[in-house]
Amino acid sequence: MSQNIKTATRSRRGTNRVTMEDVAAHARVSASSVSLFLRNPTAVSPRIAPRIKRAIDALGYVPNKLAGSLAAARTRAIGVVIPRLGRAFFAETVSAMQTEFDRCGYQLLLGATEYDPAREADLVKTFLSWSPAALVVTGCHHDEATHTLLRRTNVPVAEMWELGDEPFDLQVGFSHHAAGEAIASHLHSLGLTRIAFVGANMTRDLRAAQRRDSFCSWFSQRSIDVFVVDLPSSASHAAGGHALTIALDAMPDIEAIACLNDAMALGVMFEAQRRGLRIPDDLAVAGFGDLPFSQVCVPPLTTIQPHASTIGLRVARELLRRLDAENGESASNAPKVVDVGFELIARESTRRFRDCSSQ
């Protein structure tokens, strides 16, 4: 018998949290009824339902998702890894994703890598430790550690903003290679040959590097050399102005500049204006991103619209489909690649007197 004594109940009850059991007691029902009610209010008899409801807001009960998720072995959290919060396109993508996930009760865990591969691995590991329902990462280039984590896990992994080989589960993006060529071909069609590509931080921003490479090789195939500027700073408006200065120094008779993004392009345009260079007559400028200012600036900016919010939407939709399928019949679990494409928007910043085709 002595082995049966409850050894002085080592109480750790420091938490004075209102628990489901408290609600049950208050409503004079069992905890499981409360649990049932919370998940499906119509599943309990109409007599005790109001009692439970009343108890819930009388006590100000907030369910403990920690306990719930642990027990159910699944979460309604989705880890999202992006390079930078400030980058407008990612913000748009995340915003669209959040809206979509929200209506299905999923919560976003957001992390920014600041273009540091090591931080990406950290973030993925952290997110994984929260047992998320899914993981969303930016791009298809990850370091060894991240790759291993992503491959080993069994939560769905979505890669966005880039298409590559060997998708884990889902890729939603477009070809930066094609984007770079699209801008190159556009500038070339205007008869421009004295060209520069300006960017910043391109050793780390691999997608930008892809666009640059395709841009340059497109021209080099036509025996045109592109002058490249890669600043060590971040790709900001100020960097754009700085880059123009460098480009003009190296190539005084420059005719066109393609920029890593619209922010830099705007910086280039401001600097040009400051120097009395007319756009597009003296200098054609193209960007990437089609940010809100790009269609209202003077002159309106030729750029590439990457469908940022579409990317977020599709990622969310595909992921939700997969998550729903998990509960029911297993739908196609095969990797899926969605190319949302992009659109070259030719505006006045690259318009030539003799060019009537664009816009």
Added chain:
Amino acid sequence: MSQNIKTATRSRRGTNRVTMEDVAAHARVSASSVSLFLRNPTAVSPRIAPRIKRAIDALGYVPNKLAGSLAAARTRAIGVVIPRLGRAFFAETVSAMQTEFDRCGYQLLLGATEYDPAREADLVKTFLSWSPAALVVTGCHHDEATHTLLRRTNVPVAEMWELGDEPFDLQVGFSHHAAGEAIASHLHSLGLTRIAFVGANMTRDLRAAQRRDSFCSWFSQRSIDVFVVDLPSSASHAAGGHALTIALDAMPDIEAIACLNDAMALGVMFEAQRRGLRIPDDLAVAGFGDLPFSQVCVPPLTTIQPHASTIGLRVARELLRRLDAENGESASNAPKVVDVGFELIARESTRRFRDCSSQ
């Protein structure tokens, strides 16, 4: 005896997750030792430490924070509620916060209200259900539901980007009232009297509304009427251009425009340029936010620098201090208000030939 049979062990072990016990088995130690090692590697004997470490990466073990947090009754997650992800100032604040929290192992839960009070309440409730270590909300104006939740909880609550009465625990921000007056007084000091204030969505963006009100009443005390434009759209570059059109219609001899933010101000400047209005000679323009483009645009924009990243930094620091204190001796738990101030940056967009004082 029959009452002793383990009733067909209702095994729910569907999860094939690598658990701490698996690591323990692999390392031939107990789970407690692994747990101990994870929290303080030096606490276990130097003989078994390497065994555990090897087992961990052999199995690719990732700790389950859900279980850990549940058992420890505390989380390393911090809920952050902001109006919009896309808004550059909030992005900057969040970015600074993340950096700071990250180095202490805290994870951010991010949610955007889109300026909808009901969504704010939802988000707060959701976050609370994750038992966060702290909660950060934007502004001091919350609807009834949110207010109740925030008051009832016992996790520290930080309000940012605004100062108000009755802080819950912490407020880090500045006076939008003072900011509105600062711009008003600046424009007035230039001798300008034909003035407009343009914004958008100000019935929901209460901080912008505060700036507008103070701006207007400052002038009205000097018997000057301010023409106000409040567009229903979001406060974007395009809205700025649109607002200028409206303002010029109503007040053709307008001399100065103050804008809800720098994005709108830039929109105003572009539209002015398009109409052949010179800035600042024909029209002075002021913004709010000091975004990256504001110092490089043409002309550089007079604006208010709100110290966005300082806000994030201070919120994080103060919160971390409070959280540390919880474990040790209880430091001051009294509400604290931090006024980080702001800075009026007078640039060329409001410079007059006879004005030599600014900048």
Added chain:
DNA sequence: TTGTAGGCGTTATCAT
């Protein structure tokens, strides 16, 4: 429809 009890993967307490 409602209640019972075992388990989710940790942390923390206690005993060794």
Added chain:
DNA sequence: ATGATAACGCCTACAA
């Protein structure tokens, strides 16, 4: 220093 074992708060198969 290491190992059992009881919470943590909820979900869920199963019994009533």
